[in-house]
Structure formats: C-alpha cells, structure tokens
Amino acid sequence: MTNSVAPRADVPSKGPGIADRNTPFLRDYWYVAAFSDEITRTPIRRTILGEDILLYRTQDGLPVAMQNRCPHRSFPLHKGFLKGDRIVCNYHGIEFNPDGSCGHVPSLGTAPPAIRLDRYPLEEDGPLTWIWMGDASAPDYSRLVRMEWCTSPQWAFVKGAMYVKANYLGLHENLMDLTHFLFTHGKWNIVKPEHILDRPVLKEQDDMIVQEEVHENAEPPAERMEKLGMTGPFTMFVSQTVKIPGLHQGLTRTTDNSNPPKQDVQHIIHILTPETANTMHYLWAIAYDAVLHDDTFANTMQQVGAAVFEEDKVVLEDIEEVYRRDHRPDFREKIIRTDKGGIQLLRMFSRMAAAEQESALVP
Ligand code: FES
Ligand SMILES: [Fe+2]
Structure with a gap:
C-alpha cells in the first residue's frame, strides 16, 4: 500500500505543521x-x-x-x-x-x-x-464513530452524495468556516451579516476538535418553525466536531422564546472520503427528530442540503483549478483570524500523520 501522495511543489503550503495535500493520507482510521x-x-x-x-x-x-x-x-x-x-x-x-x-x-x-x-x-x-x-x-474499533441519529427510530434523515474534484482538506476548512455563508450561500439567508463577526469558541482535546458559536436573532426556515410551533426571536447554537479525518459532525440547536424554550436539533453529517490528492467522495446526511413523517418536508430538506453543499463543491473545484493554472512562485495564502478553526484542524491532521509515520518505522 502506498503511504504518500506525490508532492505538488506548485501548491503553496500554509506553513510548517499544517496539513496540506502533500501530507500523507491518514490510514489508521x-x-x-x-x-x-x-x-x-x-x-x-x-x-x-x-x-x-x-x-x-x-x-x-x-x-x-x-x-x-x-x-x-x-x-x-x-x-x-x-x-x-x-x-x-x-x-x-x-x-x-x-x-x-x-x-x-x-x-x-x-x-x-x-x-x-x-x-x-x-x-x-x-x-x-x-x-x-x-x-x-x-x-481499531475504538476509532469507529457511530451515528445513532442514522439508526434510531427517534430520528429521520435525508442524504446525498457528490464527487468533488478537489483535495478533501479544503472541505474540512470550509466546514469549520461559517464566514463564507454570507457569500457562497448568500441566497439562503442562513447566516446574517452580524453573525460572521461572532467569534467561535474552539476546544481541542487529544485528537478531537470542537468549535462552537451562538447566533442571536437567527433566522431559521420560517415554515419549519411554524410546523414546530416555535416563535421568535430565535437563538441558534452551532457546533462542529472532528474526531477522525473522514468525518465532520455539525450540530445546530435552535431555541425559541417560549418558556421553557422549544428546541429544534439537527445533526449535519459530512463524510469526506479522499479518493486521490485532488479528488474526493463527499457524502452527507442531515438527521432531525421532529416532523419525522412528512415527505414534503424531507424532500425540501434534501433538495436544500444538496443545493447548499453543491455551492461548496463549486468553490472547492474553482480553487483547485487555480492551483492547476497558476504557478506564481511567491504566492502564499494569507491566514486571517477567523481561519483559526480550520488551521487548528489542519495542525491536528499534521500531528496525526506524523504519529502514523513514526509508528510505521521499523524499530
Ligand atoms: S484472470 Fe487474468 S487478469 Fe484476471
Ligand atoms: Fe459551505
């Protein structure tokens, strides 16, 4: 089995200790x-x-x-x-x-x-x-992440899959970054301008990263809120959890202003299976525990999910195309403060890859 990908000297690295497409695939997962x-x-x-x-x-x-x-x-x-x-x-x-x-x-x-x-x-x-x-x-079965939302009768889910002509790490960064919602996903009004100024809380423990943020005065889909009997103003808690390189678990918990508050919880599961250094299989599922037996609602959720994630695919493939075309030698991507979550994640993957290489050494 090969344990590395051909280095792409033409693609600038983000810096030492930050995983990029030249980092060997993480195999023990x-x-x-x-x-x-x-x-x-x-x-x-x-x-x-x-x-x-x-x-x-x-x-x-x-x-x-x-x-x-x-x-x-x-x-x-x-x-x-x-x-x-x-x-x-x-x-x-x-x-x-x-x-x-x-x-x-x-x-x-x-x-x-x-x-x-x-x-x-x-x-x-x-x-x-x-x-x-x-x-x-x-x-190693301890590294298997089970998703009870996809197997329990208390939950329903919709799913989709796409083939992305881009390196999988770009999608991990994208998923840690809610600031692109206003632009890439602008037409869906998922995030308001003031929300991209919110500063997420980042927690890192062993080989796991959790990022959390809270959006006040959020605007969840009105039709769903009506179905659930929820009334604004709404607060939305959003988190991303990464434990293994092939999975990114998103969570949104919307609460309303009733007493006690009603909640709408959704698990947004992003599955990233690298194919090569510049292609991946992207599978996703959205699980929810309310309005379980409503085909119209499920169809809408599937279609919106597919359309939103397709927008990310287009962005990632456009970036990959620039990597292919543009070879200016001094270019370095600038890291800004709001990239922190994605960069921390890439640092974690870099450490995991180094540990894997180390353990593969013959004593
Ligand atoms: S049997 Fe000859 S190639 Fe498979
Ligand atoms: Fe996105």
Whole structure:
C-alpha cells in the first residue's frame, strides 16, 4: 500500500505543521466506503486513499471490500461477475473468495495460495458502510464513530452524495468556516451579516476538535418553525466536531422564546472520503427528530442540503483549478483570524500523520 501522495511543489503550503495535500493520507482510521444501499450484488468500484477497491455483497448480505485489481494481469474485478459469493475476473476467469483467497484458476485447474486479493475490514452501521484503511489484521474499533441519529427510530434523515474534484482538506476548512455563508450561500439567508463577526469558541482535546458559536436573532426556515410551533426571536447554537479525518459532525440547536424554550436539533453529517490528492467522495446526511413523517418536508430538506453543499463543491473545484493554472512562485495564502478553526484542524491532521509515520518505522 502506498503511504504518500506525490508532492505538488506548485501548491503553496500554509506553513510548517499544517496539513496540506502533500501530507500523507491518514490510514489508521475508518472512512465511509459507501452508503450501505450502494453495495449490492452488482459489484462496484470505489477508489479510496489512492486504492481501487471492489465492493459487493455475499448471498447472505454481508458487504465485501477487496482490491479491485486482479493479481494476474490487473484487470478491474468490478467488471467481472459474481458466482455465488465469489468474484470471477472477466479476463481469464480466476475466481476469488470473499476472504481474498483464490478459489479457482481455470487454465491450471487449481487454486494457488500465492494468488490472492488484499481485503479490507468493513463495518456496516445503518446507512453507512465504513472501511478500515490501516492494517487489515488489526482494525481499531475504538476509532469507529457511530451515528445513532442514522439508526434510531427517534430520528429521520435525508442524504446525498457528490464527487468533488478537489483535495478533501479544503472541505474540512470550509466546514469549520461559517464566514463564507454570507457569500457562497448568500441566497439562503442562513447566516446574517452580524453573525460572521461572532467569534467561535474552539476546544481541542487529544485528537478531537470542537468549535462552537451562538447566533442571536437567527433566522431559521420560517415554515419549519411554524410546523414546530416555535416563535421568535430565535437563538441558534452551532457546533462542529472532528474526531477522525473522514468525518465532520455539525450540530445546530435552535431555541425559541417560549418558556421553557422549544428546541429544534439537527445533526449535519459530512463524510469526506479522499479518493486521490485532488479528488474526493463527499457524502452527507442531515438527521432531525421532529416532523419525522412528512415527505414534503424531507424532500425540501434534501433538495436544500444538496443545493447548499453543491455551492461548496463549486468553490472547492474553482480553487483547485487555480492551483492547476497558476504557478506564481511567491504566492502564499494569507491566514486571517477567523481561519483559526480550520488551521487548528489542519495542525491536528499534521500531528496525526506524523504519529502514523513514526509508528510505521521499523524499530
Ligand atoms: S487478469 Fe484476471 S484472470 Fe487474468
Ligand atoms: Fe459551505
């Protein structure tokens, strides 16, 4: 397995100790391989951290992840077919079991143990199927983040996915930064001008960053507030939590002026699965515990979520395009005070990458 990406000397770094696209991928973590409903009896491919991976389900419904590269002549196995629980390569017909071992080589009539596929541990948790990208023999389940909002009947959620032609760290920075809402997402009136002057509180503990801020006189969607019987003025608590590199958990808690105050809580889950140094899979879900069985409301929420996150995708791809085109040697991005959360997060990722490199050293 490769443990680094090719350095891009043309992309200016933000400074020492701050992760950028040249920082090796963080491997000893769980990433979301796919929404669970994407993994079926029809094999698919997904490239994660620069590794082409085959995904399918056994006849018993268990998800399988293995290298999507036949060890014989590198044919992509997702273009093969399933024979029971085995994947059959469509070039010379070698069969592989779900544990990666060879089942049959037609031209030999045997199954040599030396011909095998790397397999990846998976953990299916409701709508999310996580993949462990570190040592397959030692997945660390303490690093798995379970999202009860996506599995509990007390909650409903909407979801979406997009492919972003940009490095995943840019999206992490974007998600820590509410100041872009006024511009990138201006038409939705999510944030008022005075809110971008609010100073978030940043808490860092071990390998976790939490950023919190409170917006007074917030303007949540009027229709939803009406449905919940909530009346203004509204106060909105917003937080972002990052524990692992592939996940960014947002929370909004809106309270109204009744006594005691009514609350509307939403968990906004951003899943960042790097594909290469300049592409990523961006999956998202918004979970809520009120107005649970209203299709119209769910559809609106899904459409607004998809439209807002699409705006971020466009920004990140535009920046990536500038990185590709512009090579002025002295350019350095300026860091301003409100970038603090994003920069702290990139520092944390840099430390995590250094620790991983250290632990990989042969004693
Ligand atoms: S390339 Fe797969 S069987 Fe030959
Ligand atoms: Fe955004």
